[in-house]
Amino acid sequence: MGNLSRMPEPLREAVGNLLLAMADEEVLIGHRDSEWVGHAPILEADIAIASIAQDEIGHAILWYSLLQELGWPDPDRMAYFRDPPEFRNATLVELPRGDWAFTVVRQFLFDFAEKVRLEALMGSAWTPLAEAAAKVRREETYHLMHSRAWIARLGDATEESHQRMQAALDLAWPHALGLFEPAPGEALRVAEGIQPPEAELRARWEAEVRPILEAASLVIPQAEPIYGGRAGRHTEHLASLLADFQLVARSGLGETW
Amino acid sequence: MSDGREAKGQLTRDTILAALETVKDPEIPTVSIVDLGLIYDVRVKDEEVEVDFAPTFVGCPALHAMEREIVERIQSLGAHSVRVRRVYRPPWTADRMNERARQALRELGIAPPRPAPAEITLTVFEKLPCPFCGSTDTRMENLFGPTSCRALFYCNTCQQPFEAFKPL
Numbered sequence: 001m002g003n004l005s006r007m008p009e010p011l012r013e014a015v016g017n018l019l020l021a022m023a024d025e026e027v028l029i030g031h032r033d034s035e036w037v038g039h040a041p042i043l044e045a046d047i048a049i050a051s052i053a054q055d056e057i058g059h060a061i062l063w064y065s066l067l068q069e070l071g072w073p074d075p076d077r078m079a080y081f082r083d084p085p086e087f088r089n090a091t092l093v094e095l096p097r098g099d100w101a102f103t104v105v106r107q108f109l110f111d112f113a114e115k116v117r118l119e120a121l122m123g124s125a126w127t128p129l130a131e132a133a134a135k136v137r138r139e140e141t142y143h144l145m146h147s148r149a150w151i152a153r154l155g156d157a158t159e160e161s162h163q164r165m166q167a168a169l170d171l172a173w174p175h176a177l178g179l180f181e182p183a184p185g186e187a188l189r190v191a192e193g194i195q196p197p198e199a200e201l202r203a204r205w206e207a208e209v210r211p212i213l214e215a216a217s218l219v220i221p222q223a224e225p226i227y228g229g230r231a232g233r234h235t236e237h238l239a240s241l242l243a244d245f246q247l248v249a250r251s252g253l254g255e256t257w
Numbered sequence: 258m259s260d261g262r263e264a265k266g267q268l269t270r271d272t273i274l275a276a277l278e279t280v281k282d283p284e285i286p287t288v289s290i291v292d293l294g295l296i297y298d299v300r301v302k303d304e305e306v307e308v309d310f311a312p313t314f315v316g317c318p319a320l321h322a323m324e325r326e327i328v329e330r331i332q333s334l335g336a337h338s339v340r341v342r343r344v345y346r347p348p349w350t351a352d353r354m355n356e357r358a359r360q361a362l363r364e365l366g367i368a369p370p371r372p373a374p375a376e377i378t379l380t381v382f383e384k385l386p387c388p389f390c391g392s393t394d395t396r397m398e399n400l401f402g403p404t405s406c407r408a409l410f411y412c413n414t415c416q417q418p419f420e421a422f423k424p425l
Contacts, residue, residue: 048400058314059315138425142423
């Protein structure tokens, strides 16, 4: 299935909901990562987080571009001119950047969620999505190597590093489970071969992240998922993030540059 | 000639590819986008041209600059309309780079990549030859570098830091 104009209406909406969640999550985690530029604990980490931020925002543009082909507004309008309830990201990516441990843990949980999602979407019945997923999956290899190395390095390095990493995991985990909140229209997407069920993705994700976290002496909390983000219900942190992220675009300066 | 006939005669796949040899990645200014293997296809129909262009990294900030230059070069050959399509299949890998690109990278102090395996692991970065002295006694310092497509290395023999193009 490659022809966009022939996608029937309920499916177009359902595929758009999936892309919207993916795009919003990438652009927001990219922004949170970019808040470290000039502030990371070591120079090498600063370069890495800047590069990762750039990659994630690039991936957001790709998903927003596919949305545009389905009839949504252009990527800049999507990123800069929507208000919090219109964003459909899991709440994990909007939480404040926190300390370095939280940044590392969040990125690790996010990167592996993205990995299992992309690997599944490489088999999507919608060709443009399958092709884009294969491309992004290769790029993500570098993020995966980087974030799992930081988990191993800080998980049980010192008492303080362990405590900070465990606290970060306790905070991030239920929000990370929200990365598998089904966006509206899941049943139709699954029936049409666009994606496997979110529950299946979550199981694959847990099978990947649990052994890595446990090997770093971290205890995975027993917690219920924090859902709502994919339906536009967010924490108070999204509004302040967007106030910063969207300020220049909304000031109108761009028109005269 | 003012009727455009001369320009129209220049508009073939080959003349377009030759013109695109002058378009460089602004972050690697000695290597053309043709030698990097970023041009997947060129289709000419009358005075309309469509170019399939593959990004190295999707988030590369130089994409817009390169696409603008592609359009300008082809318009100067007399094309009426030029469309640059970003394509992702097959994903760009370092295997698409030709020997001229690899040599130009070395001259810039950037180690060209090894052939891209199906799944990239850290072993791809072991004993990568130093672009300055050729020694393989080198180590990867950072998977990330000054651009998305480059990583940072150090040569234990000539004691120079260097960059390497990621295989992707």
